[in-house]
Amino acid sequence: MGGLWSVPFEYLGFQASTENNTAHDRLDDEPMKKRAKVQVDHGEDVKSSWLGWTSSYILDKPLTEQDVHITEYLSCHKGFSAVIKQRYSDFHVTEIDVDGNPVELTTLEPPETTSKAMKRQNVHENMLKCDSEALDTLRNKFLSSDDMDQLSALISDKVQRVIVTSSDDRNERTNLHECIHAVHPSLYTNTLPPTVDDDGKKVANQNRPYRIEITRSLNAQKIHRNQDAANHDSAEGHKRLGRFTHFSICKANMDTNAVVRLMARKLRCKPKEIGFAGTKDKRAITLQRMSVKRIRAPRLSQLNNTLRGIRLGNFSYSNDPIRLGDHCGNKFCIVLRNCTGDNNQVAEAVSSLKDKGFVNYFGMQRFGVCLVPTHAIGLALLKKNFKEAVHLLLPPLSGMDAEMDAACSHYHASGDAHRAMVMMPRCFGSERNILEALRQDSRAFVTALQTLPRNHRMLYMHAYQSFVWNQAVSMRLKKFGPVVLIGDIVIDRTASSSRQGRLERFNNIHFVTSETLHKYTPYDVLMPIPGPNVNYPCNSAVRDIFCTILQKDGLDIDSLPEQILECTLQGDFRLMLARPQDVSWSYLYPPLVFRRCVRYDDAYSPLLVSPLDKIEPIASKDSLPIPETLDDGRFKALILQFTLDVSCYATMALREVLKVPTGKAYQKSLNEYVDEEHQSRQA
Secondary structure: HHHHOOOOHHHHOOOOOOOEEEEOOOOOOOOOOOHHHOOOOOOHHHHHHHHHHHOOOOOOOOOHHHHHHHOOOOOOOOOOOOOOOHHHHHHHEEEEEOOOOOOOOOOEEEEEEEHHHHHHHHHHOOOOEEEEEEHHHHHHHOHHHHHHHHHHHHOOOOOOOEEEEOOOOOOHHHHHHHHHHHOOOOOEEEEEEEOOOOOOOOOOOOOOOOOOEEEOOOOOOOOOHHHHHHHHHHHHHHHHHHHHHHHEEEEOOOHHHHHEEEEEEEEOOOOOHHEEEOOOOOOEEEEEEEEEOOOOOOHHHHHHHHHOOEEEEEEEEOOOOOOOOOEEEEEEEEEEOOOOOOHHHHHHHHHHHHHHHHHOOOOHHOOOOOOOHHHHHHHHHOOOOOHHHHHOOOOOOOOOHHHHHHOOOHHHHHHOHHHHHHHHOOOOHHHHHHHHHHOOOOOHHHHHHOOOOHHHHHHHHHHHHHHHHHHHHHHHHHHHOOOOOOOOOEOOOOOOOHHHHHHHHOOOOOOOOOOOOOOOOOOOOEEOOOOOOOOOOOOOHHHHHHHHHHOOOOOOOOOOOOOOOOOOOEEEEEEEEEEOOOEEEEEEEEEEEEEEEEEEOOOOOOOOOOHHHHHHHHHOOOOOOOOOOOOOOEEEEEEEEEEEEOOOHHHHHHHHHHHOOOHHHHHHHHHHHHHHHHHHHOO
């Protein structure tokens, strides 16, 4: 829907439905107002005034893999059909941490270190911890052995009050008071003169000596308890435990950024204070690590009672946050429903994926789902054609929402940004912000674009970089095949798997020479993502591929812009081919039975046990749910497991297995068997 709806769903900060955008989906905190009813003519006025018609990448059909140059395969096996992500619970993603271990969610309880019992334990330990030097001074200079025994009983909480003999000299009594306070701050002292007895009552006989009453001050104890609790959330407490709380989070059918914003609103903190290593698929059940600054585990664990489809657990503390890239990859467990391949076909396809891997394309979700692909907007930004970029963000015939189309059409036909903003549904906040900027100044296209979040502006430009990369890789594979060429850029495989090591792998690149050609395989080849100050292969054939693509779009490979709308465009490198690890289609299915393909009758029945399914029985001490399958079911499903490196797309690995398109339109057509089964059940 417009520019914002063209952004890949994995990056959006809210849940979107492309089928039912009704009034209840709009912002709850803004009162509904009547919008002006304007008769809109989708005729020649709109066609002539909307600059999007002249763009090279505007489509009048759903986006396909060929449109973004996802064309090549590495394997030669015969493909077969299966449905990807028929249900969000068919797609499980588990993050691999920097140590190479899958993230776990085994407990929802906060750790002992932050419980009230720990606070009481700390207070108790403080009450028994006395200053040894002050005790020695008391023993050697002021108190007798009997008085010291009484004081020890008081410190050990065996008695509540002790009276010791003191000197008549005022200075010596002052020193005694100070020395007792130095023993422990919770000890309270009071001088008893000769005119009072041990209970503090006045007496006529004044022959008594001066005495010191020592008690355990309740106020002092209370102060120290409060200080200990305050220190738990103070700077000193954060320094002791760690400024950041790390936790595992499992989410179902939600976007990562949407979850971050939801948590920030509940915790009353800024979204940027919540860190994560990478965004995960929206239509999936995902498990990953996150961190939040200066919010402790007990408070975080309370979110489990208020958030649906989200569970937080396995809390820990650290002085370092989790940053983007702080992981080694992702582990996938995927159900491919209504699989038409027999066991031999599946075995050949999975073996090929394991041995040969796949072309490391940027997946379809990178390029949006609307009439206007995200890379078309990115190209307009790179060419600094800001008016065209604004027009692409306000398409008149997106077909996604009738009211939005009417508002955009009215703007392009009449130029009336104010009326178009009134007509625009409130759920399209970004489009309304663009129109508001144009209402104030009809030519303020730069200002209008700057109303978009900076990361959205970057994503449009990254989408174009991804589009060029896909096209260059396809052209190279068609011309040369999956081989290493002299002059290629290759990765440094000797670097460690840590975050710094992964950065060094791409910083310490090597160029292939005739002497080193035998050392490398096609899986070591890096293809550049175009940008300023990025190195290109030393062979002219590959560099000319990039030059041709960029020149066709009106860009020069040697003078790509670096600063655009307060965004810094950078080049990068990406492995041309990827090979998954731990590939398996033998699934350990409860109760401990190995099955390669499972059969089922109900198209909606769950076929995987998710982390959410596992953690709930642990909390309630119930048995683990077991999905129902049938040996003679009408439908067959393939359960596939593998691990991919950072930034690799699982859909591209599945494409190599199935040899069918992964685009939304094609996958939607494969779901027709669900409707047919539903109709047969009703009949």
